[in-house]
Amino acid sequence: MAKYKKRERQELLLEKVSTDPFLTDERLAEMFDVSIQTIRLDRLELNIPELRERIKHVAREETDKIRSLSLQEVIGEIIDLELNHHALSLFIVEEGHVFRKNRIARGHYLFAQANSLCVAVIDEPLALTKSAQIEFIRPAKLGDKVVSKAVVEKMDGRIAVITVESKIEQRLVFKGRFEMYYTGEGEENG
Amino acid sequence: MAKYKKRERQELLLEKVSTDPFLTDERLAEMFDVSIQTIRLDRLELNIPELRERIKHVAREETDKIRSLSLQEVIGEIIDLELNHHALSLFIVEEGHVFRKNRIARGHYLFAQANSLCVAVIDEPLALTKSAQIEFIRPAKLGDKVVSKAVVEKMDGRIAVITVESKIEQRLVFKGRFEMYYTGEGEENG
DNA sequence: ACTGATGTTAGTACCAACTACTAAAAGAGG
DNA sequence: CCTCTTTTAGTAGTTGGTACTAACATCAGT
Numbered sequence: 364m365a366k367y368k369k370r371e372r373q374e375l376l377l378e379k380v381s382t383d384p385f386l387t388d389e390r391l392a393e394m395f396d397v398s399i400q401t402i403r404l405d406r407l408e409l410n411i412p413e414l415r416e417r418i419k420h421v422a423r424e425e426t427d428k429i430r431s432l433s434l435q436e437v438i439g440e441i442i443d444l445e446l447n448h449h450a451l452s453l454f455i456v457e458e459g460h461v462f463r464k465n466r467i468a469r470g471h472y473l474f475a476q477a478n479s480l481c482v483a484v485i486d487e488p489l490a491l492t493k494s495a496q497i498e499f500i501r502p503a504k505l506g507d508k509v510v511s512k513a514v515v516e517k518m519d520g521r522i523a524v525i526t527v528e529s530k531i532e533q534r535l536v537f538k539g540r541f542e543m544y545y546t547g548e549g550e551e552n553g
Numbered sequence: 554m555a556k557y558k559k560r561e562r563q564e565l566l567l568e569k570v571s572t573d574p575f576l577t578d579e580r581l582a583e584m585f586d587v588s589i590q591t592i593r594l595d596r597l598e599l600n601i602p603e604l605r606e607r608i609k610h611v612a613r614e615e616t617d618k619i620r621s622l623s624l625q626e627v628i629g630e631i632i633d634l635e636l637n638h639h640a641l642s643l644f645i646v647e648e649g650h651v652f653r654k655n656r657i658a659r660g661h662y663l664f665a666q667a668n669s670l671c672v673a674v675i676d677e678p679l680a681l682t683k684s685a686q687i688e689f690i691r692p693a694k695l696g697d698k699v700v701s702k703a704v705v706e707k708m709d710g711r712i713a714v715i716t717v718e719s720k721i722e723q724r725l726v727f728k729g730r731f732e733m734y735y736t737g738e739g740e741e742n743g
Numbered sequence: 744a745c746t747g748a749t750g751t752t753a754g755t756a757c758c759a760a761c762t763a764c765t766a767a768a769a770g771a772g773g
Numbered sequence: 774c775c776t777c778t779t780t781t782a783g784t785a786g787t788t789g790g791t792a793c794t795a796a797c798a799t800c801a802g803t
Contacts, residue, residue: 369779384612387760398781403762413761415605415788421612422574438661470682471628471668475661482659491692492660498684559750577789588752593791603790605759 366396373405384417438475439511446486447515447523452476454509461505468503473537477527480513485523487545493522497539507531513541521545556586563595574607628665629701636676637705637713642666644699656695663693663727667717670703675713677735683712687729697721703731711735 367375372395379394380386388406392399406413412420439454454476456468474497482490503509511529518524522542529537557565562585569584570576578596582589596603602610629644644666646658664687672680693699701719708714712732719727 385609389760400781400783401779404780407762415608415760418605418609418612419575422608465679467681469665469669469672471661471665474664474668475659478661478664479659489655491657492689494686494688496684496686499682502681579789590752590754591750594751597791605789 369405372397373409376402376405377409377411380411380417384421385414387414438472438479439509441480441483444483446484447518448484449515450480450484450513452480452483452511454511456503456505456507456509458505466505468505468507468509470499473499473503473509473529474539476509476511477513477529477537477539477541480511480527481525481541481543484513484515484525485518485543485545487547489547490523490543490545493542493544495539495541497537499537501531501534501536503531503536509536511537518545559595562587563599566592566595567599567601570601570607574611575604577604628662628669629699631670631673634673636674637708638674639705640670640674640703642670642673642701644701646693646695646697646699648695651695658693658695658697658699660689663689663699663719664729666699666701667703667719667727667729667731670701670717671715671731671733674703674705674715675708675733675735677737679737680713680733680735683732683734685729685731687727689727691721691724691726693721693726699726701727708735 366372376391376395379391386394388399388402391402395402405411411417439452441450441452443449443451454472456472460468460472462469474495477497478492478495481492509529509531511527513525513527516524516526522544525541525543527537527539527541528535556562566581566585569581576584578589578592581592585592595601601607629642631640631642633639633641644662646662650658650662652659664685667687668682668685671682699719699721701717703715703717706714706716712734715731715733717727717729717731718725
């Protein structure tokens with residue numbers, strides 16, 4: 364079987380280039396046993412940018428992913444906050460948070476949302492989780508919007524007690540009782 | 554104050570290039586108010602590759618990071634496992650896991666290690682956390698190697714009770730009691 | 744002030760991987 | 774056979790460089 368027809372070649376080209384953006388026109392020409400010019404024409408017709416632009420695009424995209432990853436250090440977005448009283452955050456369950464099998468969110472992400480909310484609600488330089496009792500009432504699934512509410516029950520100068528309830532569309536999915544240790548000393552050096 | 558000395562400029566150059574790998578020699582020359590040749594000499598001395606190589610490197614590196622990201626779905630590396638009995642995992646505290654201020658690990662990472670260990674130790678298609686009581690005894694700091702041990706206390710066909718102890722160099726930093734819900738039905742569709 | 748060493752700039756030839764364009768050759772279909 | 778599409782060839786120009794040579798500039802020490 365000799366060369367492909369134009370149509371086939373272009374389909375395959377798209378596939379090749381999207382699976383491996385690092386292919387030069389020269390390599391591609393060899394792969395399809397056509398001239399470089401043909402590959403160029405194909406790219407032109409298919410609006411496939413040149414090698415360097417493809418690489419640049421990948422690099423840009425991925426440097427963005429690092430940013431959104433380090434934003435993930437606080438799980439969930441805080442949408443309401445009154446220091447030392449209460450706080451509200453929203454966490455949207457995405458691909459990375461679920462078991463592949465059943466698309467149920469891993470428990471520790473729900474915990475992380477609650478835990479970082481507790482850290483945020485305390486208006487002190489140092490706030491660490493001391494203990495917690497938690498319950499997972501219902502599973503959260505891919506795409507669910509989990510709203511978590513933390514209420515500070517008491518603060519005695521060292522320990523704060525906070526209750527957290529997380530809901531999806533008004534239905535309780537998680538609750539917990541957190542004891543947080545806090546002080547005014549923000550030790551800067553390790 | 555006019556131009557920088559060679560030394561200073563090269564330090565700044567390294568910083569600039571590593572924070573933004575997309576800078577051409579021309580842009581850099583403008584920024585430091587020197588000729589392009591000087592920038593080239595600097596790059597040569599500092600072994601900084603040219604723009605295209607830098608971008609290629611970022612693109613390559615980052616396509617790899619997608620892999621290591623999906624590895625992150627289990628926090629910690631499992632180093633010993635006897636299904637339905639016990640499991641051991643190692644979690645090394647890195648930059649992304651700590652508060653910047655004091656380099657203490659965020660609580661939910663220690664929880665995540667324990668939680669995913671509990672999921673792993675149960676030899677059933679579906680295993681979800683039902684509830685947990687946890688205690689943070691001592692803070693874990695940047696660079697610490699946290700060894701977590703999960704022991705299955707009992708399994709009654711639906712609920713497993715697991716105790717977890719996490720230690721850094723033999724010293725207890727975290728303990729918890731987890732109730733896990735499990736079944737043989739691995740529902741594939743949401 | 745003169746001498747060297749170090750640092751900076753200029754300029755040339757060359758490269759990869761292209762774009763944009765023109766033009767010729769090859770095939771395929773009626 | 775003629776026509777229309779497809780493919781190939783070839784030229785000029787671009788970006789962002791390398792590698793190299795050579796001319797200046799700056800300052801340090803004597």
